[in-house]
Amino acid sequence: MKRKTFREYLTECRFEDIWAAIAENFSEPDEIKPVYVEYYSKLLSLPSRRCKGVIELSSRPTIQPEGMNAAPDWLIDKNVKTSETDSAYVSAVLLYWASLLTFITSKEHDDDLNHYLDIIESDDCQALGQYLMESVESDPLGSVKRESVDRKERLFWEETFAHSSPGDWRGILYVLKRKLEYDMGFMRGFADHAGREQDADRMQLCCRLIDGATAHICPDERARRMLNLLFRILEQEVTNWSD
Known part of the structure; x- marks a missing residue:
């Protein structure tokens, strides 16, 4: 079956159904509903963009889906991999985690800058x-x-540290990977410097190396090469990942 994009999930659902799923799964209060209404409309009005990669929903809504480490402008036309059949639920999870850092889009940020x-x-x-004066208005x-x-933060x-066992060396790198994913969400769309896309790409490469190196608790030669490359990239680049 053909996968649907984030935009297609939003388009085929009534906002009220999405909001009901957000309230049920994330306990967001009624006071925030107007913010989600506006955010939902903004995402649907974003221009089409070719988006690399796939968003993968886990079985738990409280875990940020893989592949959502970017501003919504870079997510809205991504394909979504999920076994869920309830489109309102899928839309709710996507809309909730797309606003992990802020309720604005990259386009809004760049236009203002x-x-x-x-x-x-x-x-x-x-x-x-x-x-x-306008920027400090309440x-x-x-x-x-x-x-x-x-x-959301x-x-x-909480989910990150819950999955980083102190008895497993891979937990150290899992926390690092999550930090990189969190920062990627900022770099790919909200950072101000010219090289933000390249920085996000290098962070993504580090995450892939961590995945490969930590596939097994006893690393083989290939995993060790991945670790070496990971630390070389970090040594060369990590001090540049500022804005």
């Missing part, structure tokens, strides 16, 4: 003052958004 840079380049003090739903993001890390 470009607007700011245009003002700086124009040396227009009045325009700069207006921009700064968002009536700001605290609700922050609380939702905080809940706690869930992300």
Whole structure:
């Protein structure tokens, strides 16, 4: 059966059904519902983009699906691999975890950054003052958004440490992999520097090396080569992964 994309799942569901699944599986309060309504609409209006890779849903909604480490602009047209048949449930999990870092899109972030840079380049003090005033204006739903993001972050890390056994050396690298995946979500869409895509690609490579090196508790020669390459990349690149 042909896999559907994130966008196709959202398109075929009523928002009310998606919201019911979000509330049931993640206990998001009613106060945050208007934020999800807006976010749902923003994602559906994103331009089509060729997206590499696949999003893989696990059997537990509290675990962030594999392949969701990017801004929603890079996720919306990804194929989704899942055994679930309830489209509203799948949409709920995808919509929930797509907003792990923020409820804005990469396009919104980049448009705002470009607007700011245009003002700086124009040396227009009045325009700069207006921009700064608008940027500090209170968002009536700001605290609700922050609380939702905080809940997701706690869930992300709770699940991470729950799957990192202290009696297994691979748990160390699993935590590192999750940190890289978390940071990739920021780099691929929300970082400001020019090389953010290349940084995200290198992080992705490190994650793949960790997967290969930790396939078995007793590493063979191939796994050891992967570990060597992983640490070489980290030695060369990790101090550059800042924004």
